[in-house]
Amino acid sequence: MVSDEDRDLLAREMSGVRPIKQNKADIKSGKVEVPEFTLRLRRRQATVENSINVDGLSDSHLVAVAPEEYIEHLRPGLQHKKLQKLRMGQLEIQYNLDLHGFTFDDARDMLQRFISFCRKNHYTTVRIVHGKSRGSWEQQATMKTYVNAWLKQVPGVLGFASCLPVDGGTGAVYVLLSRPR
Template identity: 50%
Template sequence: MGDDANHNASTDDENRLFQQEMAGVKPLRQHQAQTSGKSDTIPEFTKALRRRSAATDYTPPADGLSDTHIEPIEPEQPIEYLKAGLQNSRFKQLKQGHFPVDYNLDLHGCTIEEARNLLTRFLAFCQDQHYSCVRVIHGKSHRSFGQQDTMKSYVNQWLRQINAVQAFCSCLPRDGGRGAVYVLLKTRR
């Protein structure tokens, strides 16, 4: 017990000495929240998109594009979609390349997030300009085959979700073949 009494006495002395040294000291007030430094883990392209979005008046369309389930598309697999209500004859004309292409969007070199932003803005712009048929070049993704995150797979999914899109299909070889799609847009009234 003698050792415990000596230990308690020395602890009491240390506490008293500490209290004397700290007399009159006031805690610092913080005006900023502590950060954990996690901002360094945000990819640079995401930071750039955030900066651009904050600097512009652009408001993303109400069509929120989901990417929760992306069906993998093979590089040479044709893709097509026909919204209910569109005449089959118009879809057949689209597939045969009978509509003049009013405008093009090339997504080569874009990240998935950049492509999503560009695609929604591009289609909104084209609809505002009263374009009826446009072409989106997504590439075939030969180097990424077997992975879900290919641009072709995302474009296939996103176009199905956008209200302005009536139909789309892989292009004829002269217009990019299976690395691009013709997109038929609704006309705004």
């Protein structure tokens, strides 16, 4: 049972309250826009059944990487201290590859040949400059996105991390390679 005093109190507290005119939530207002580059990748993947090339590097399942985004990858078994040294630029860079101006197909070929050459010559720490692709495809990195995906697939790549600003920043990666057996 509610007392008259409680009813009066409730009436005073509710005096300025107005009923809601609609009872549906606006679920579209929080919608996140998908970058055009990501949409293009998704469309391409939907139309290409299997895009693994002869060299074994796949272009499917690419995740768009923003121009200023830091990237890194660590293979299982690699010591975290080694990755930390790589991140901090504390390992001597023994060889460099610059992919500016290459098409994706040429860059893929060059990347594999470069890593093969470096491993044969016992280079274990190299740098690959991929650029940031700021002006292309709705501010999404293109070559950077591909390099990020390819390096994860190349045998002999133990790990990689975006460079320090002095070595190219997020437009380049330090790569740690295994020695050939």
